[in-house]
Amino acid sequence: MAYDGKLLYRAKVQFDADKQRRLEQFLQRQEAIYRRQPRLRIIEKELAHTMGRIISGALRAGTNPTPAIRVLRDENLSLQEERRDLLIEMGLATDVLEEKPACPLCGDTGYRDASVCRCLRAYYTRVQKEELSTMLDLGNQSFDTFSLDWYDQKIDTNYGVSPYNNMEYIYDVCANFAHNFHRKGGNLLLTGAPGLGKTFLSAAMAREVNEGGHSVVYDTAVHIFEQFESQKFNRDQDAGDVEDAVHRILHCDLLILDDLGTEMVTTFVQSAFYQIINTRLVTGKSTIVSSNLSPDQIARRYSPQIASRLQGEYQILPFFGKDIRLLKKG
Structure with missing residues (x-):
């Protein structure tokens, strides 16, 4: 498919705007959950802090961080279980605090294998229709x-x-x-x-x-x-x-x-x-x-x-x- 540079740029602007809107909506939902259960915010911070410390330490030592990540998973298993139980008690999915891409094929980048992904192509189709409608x-x-x-x-x-x-x-x-x-x-x-x-x-x-x-x-x-x-x-x-x-x-x-x-x-x-x-x-x-x-x-x-x-x-x-x-x- 031959893409018009200007139309593809307009499509990407709309694509990125929707991506940013989804991120903001996710952060708002996340914050609302933290307000309902403050302990979840603390758990997330502890998990993130420990993850960063172990990975950075492994990288400084020039070693593969994968074993360290396994240690982290084991050490923080109780925190992960506590998070899961709290979310279930609130009637929420256990992965509700995880940000997921709208397009699993490209991870919301718009490109896959150096080609325009079908998600961004859908935006391009709409922009092209607007252009044709003129x-x-x-x-x-x-x-x-x-x-x-x-x-x-x-x-x-x-x-x-x-x-x-x-x-x-x-x-x-x-x-x-x-x-x-x-x-x-x-x-x-x-x-x-x-x-x-x-x-x-x-x-x-x-x-x-x-x-x-x-x-x-x-x-x-x-x-x-x-x-x-x-x-x-x-x-x-x-x-x-x-x-x-x-x-x-x-x-x-x-x-x-x-x-x-x-x-x-x-x-x-x-x-x-x-x-x-x-x-x-x-x-x-x-x-x-x-x-x-x-x-x-x-x-x-x-x-x-x-x-x-x-x-x-x-x-x-x-x-x-x-x-x-x-x-x-x-």
């Missing part, structure tokens, strides 16, 4: 809220199928893509006029894939190509951020490149687009391209190599019918 209406645009009622059931002679049946098929393809992303992945090209549901289904897929714990980047073609241009010509003062953004575009689990065709097409844009498409195909990363252009228009506008890869490696989903936004306004 561009997509993830709250309302989901597979559960998608409706076919706005699509005409009259057959379109140009396509030989009704907009309704076509969207029924497209919905199934997009839902299967998202639900089975962890096993299959894939690439989609969504084409058609504005207002037909491309952004809605893109948001639904982004939401589902994100909640599955995968890295998702959603951005417009204009902004994505601007990032590549800034990297190439050093036009951005914060070069590190641009490098991170480009790396994440190329290597995230799912890239959704929206509004292809709204950018000014230059030789550089064609080269950057080819780099994105080719790199992600070679590395097995999934991409969804959404455009108001038809496949033929895309082929004429961009290079033959790009058209070949889109037509050969992407499942093309043509959207047609009446503008749903206008129908809803009417």
